[in-house]
Amino acid sequence: MTVDRQYFEAMEAKIPHGKVRTRFAPSPTGYMHVGNLRTALYTWLIARNAGGTFILRIEDTDQGRLVDGAVDVIYRTMAECGLNHDEGPDVGGPVAPYIQSERRDTYGKYAKLLVELGHAYYCFCEKSESEEDSGEFGRAADPCRDLSAEEVAAKLAAGMPYVIRQRIPEGSTTFHDAIFGDITVDNSTLDDQVLLKRDGLPTYNFANVIDDHLMGITHVVRGSEYLSSAPKYNLLYQAFGWEIPTYVHCSPVMRDQQHKMSKRHGDPSYEDLKAQGYLTEAILNYVALLGWSPKGEQAEQEIFTLAELVKAFDMTGISKSPAIFDRAKLDHFNAVYLRSMAPEAFAKVAEPYIRQSVKDERYDAAAIAAVLQARCEKLTDIPEKVDFFDALPEYDVEFFTNKKSKTNPEVSLAMLNAAIPVLEALEQWTNESVHDALIGLAQQLEVKNATLMWPVRIAAAGKLVTPGGAVEICQILGKDETVRRLRAGAAKLQA
Numbered sequence: 001m002t003v004d005r006q007y008f009e010a011m012e013a014k015i016p017h018g019k020v021r022t023r024f025a026p027s028p029t030g031y032m033h034v035g036n037l038r039t040a041l042y043t044w045l046i047a048r049n050a051g052g053t054f055i056l057r058i059e060d061t062d063q064g065r066l067v068d069g070a071v072d073v074i075y076r077t078m079a080e081c082g083l084n085h086d087e088g089p090d091v092g093g094p095v096a097p098y099i100q101s102e103r104r105d106t107y108g109k110y111a112k113l114l115v116e117l118g119h120a121y122y123c124f125c126e127k128s129e130s131e132e133d134s135g136e137f138g139r140a141a142d143p144c145r146d147l148s149a150e151e152v153a154a155k156l157a158a159g160m161p162y163v164i165r166q167r168i169p170e171g172s173t174t175f176h177d178a179i180f181g182d183i184t185v186d187n188s189t190l191d192d193q194v195l196l197k198r199d200g201l202p203t204y205n206f207a208n209v210i211d212d213h214l215m216g217i218t219h220v221v222r223g224s225e226y227l228s229s230a231p232k233y234n235l236l237y238q239a240f241g242w243e244i245p246t247y248v249h250c251s252p253v254m255r256d257q258q259h260k261m262s263k264r265h266g267d268p269s270y271e272d273l274k275a276q277g278y279l280t281e282a283i284l285n286y287v288a289l290l291g292w293s294p295k296g297e298q299a300e301q302e303i304f305t306l307a308e309l310v311k312a313f314d315m316t317g318i319s320k321s322p323a324i325f326d327r328a329k330l331d332h333f334n335a336v337y338l339r340s341m342a343p344e345a346f347a348k349v350a351e352p353y354i355r356q357s358v359k360d361e362r363y364d365a366a367a368i369a370a371v372l373q374a375r376c377e378k379l380t381d382i383p384e385k386v387d388f389f390d391a392l393p394e395y396d397v398e399f400f401t402n403k404k405s406k407t408n409p410e411v412s413l414a415m416l417n418a419a420i421p422v423l424e425a426l427e428q429w430t431n432e433s434v435h436d437a438l439i440g441l442a443q444q445l446e447v448k449n450a451t452l453m454w455p456v457r458i459a460a461a462g463k464l465v466t467p468g469g470a471v472e473i474c475q476i477l478g479k480d481e482t483v484r485r486l487r488a489g490a491a492k493l494q495a
């Protein structure tokens with residue numbers, strides 16, 4: 001049985017050449033963890049930096065792991081992050097299809113080609129399903145390794161079920177990785193892995209190699225958990241006589257020194273981080289620096305837009321050592337991004353969070369956003385920060401005492417009693433008019449501004465820490481509510 005050479009020639013003819021081509025090849029697990037997102041980002045950056053092509057390929061050979069809607073999570077995340085693909089299941093391309101389950105017929109043909117080339121063999125031994133799925137089992141003296149062509153033909157003709165296994169040669173294999181350098185392994189440590197299973201479907205490792213070649217991938221960027229499979233990949237490329245792509249294995253993202261981030265342990269996915277109040281841009285910027293560092297003039301730079309990353313990215317800056325996901329650092333990036341947003345843009349993202357606790361529409365969300373912008377690390381912090389607008393909390397009279405502002409209960413009572421009529425008399429209620437009235441009053445009373453502002457702010461908000469000062473809070477509350485709260489404060493102090 002000879003395989004059809006024309007088929008292979010036609011497949012070869014489709015492969016684009018001459019440009020950098022990278023692919024992100026997620027398995028649809030329904031969850032884009034931080035390490036995955038980083039792989040997608042680095043892969044995209046390598047392509048974009050080189051003016052190359054970025055491909056999305058869905059690796060769903062392992063049907064057991066399919067999760068409903070999982071592919072949508074991938075599309076959604078990539079689109080939100082601005083990691084656009086030039087070829088993929090939804091947009092097509094010259095080497096379609098881009099979903100492994102739609103490429104089934106291809107793999108069998110290549111497995112048989114490899115048998116013809118002498119680098120794979122039919123194996124008729126009974127194997128457990130898990131051995132087949134993983135492609136892993138002891139290589140030791142498989143009787144099928146040395147069957148004659150006639151024996152094989154006879155078994156096939158008799159309809160005996162088989163798998164196709166890679167014939168690992170004697171000797172050693174050296175492969176090169178852009179991050180880890182040259183790695184040499186003794187071939188005796190590699191097993192004759194299954195390439196094609198009894199049901200005719202490929203194993204994960206085989207499909208991956210065939211697709212990378214047929215899609216003309218020049219740089220294979222992936223997690224370092226695949227490093228140990230790389231020698232077998234190399235041998236497959238060599239067996240077919242194909243050019244070996246540049247391997248770029250990235251060390252894992254860790255929760256702490258010992259543990260990789262994992263869904264099982266509740267570590268956040270991209271979508272979880274969004275839900276926890278982080279901005280996409282901040283997440284991406286942080287993730288970019290999680291295991292990569294810029295060089296030269298930009299060596300100290302931390303804040304990068306995606307466009308700046310495209311220019312600066314160089315895979316030699318990817319680190320060999322695992323990176324630890326640092327929540328405080330991400331908070332810092334997020335705060336920087338929130339602060340640098342245009343006020344209208346910030347108001348737009350903040351409003352839903354403001355309205356979680358400020359239901360009273362009389363209070364202007366944009367004005368609240370304006371006082372929040374400089375004082376917010378995560379969007380999810382917002383509801384708790386502004387809850388006092390809707391309802392004045394029960395607060396401790398002790399709040400009125402502040403050494404730095406030179407206030408105590410007596411002073412505070414005097415200040416509130418002085419402020420109430422002044423504010424009540426204001427015709428216009430703007431930041432400026434409230435500010436001028438209070439500053440004027442402090443002068444008149446010959447006290448520090450803070451001595452007046454402190455009790456006004458405490459009475460208006462009922463909280464020690466507030467976004468915005470007394471003036472801004474009063475302005476947003478409006479005259480009636482401000483006066484009502486200041487009176488309540490005075491009453492509390494008198495009691």
Ligand code: GLU
Nearest residue numbers: 025026027059208221222
């Ligand atoms: N499908 C693999 C994963 O989701 C990617 C392997 C690769 O990029 O080669 O982990």
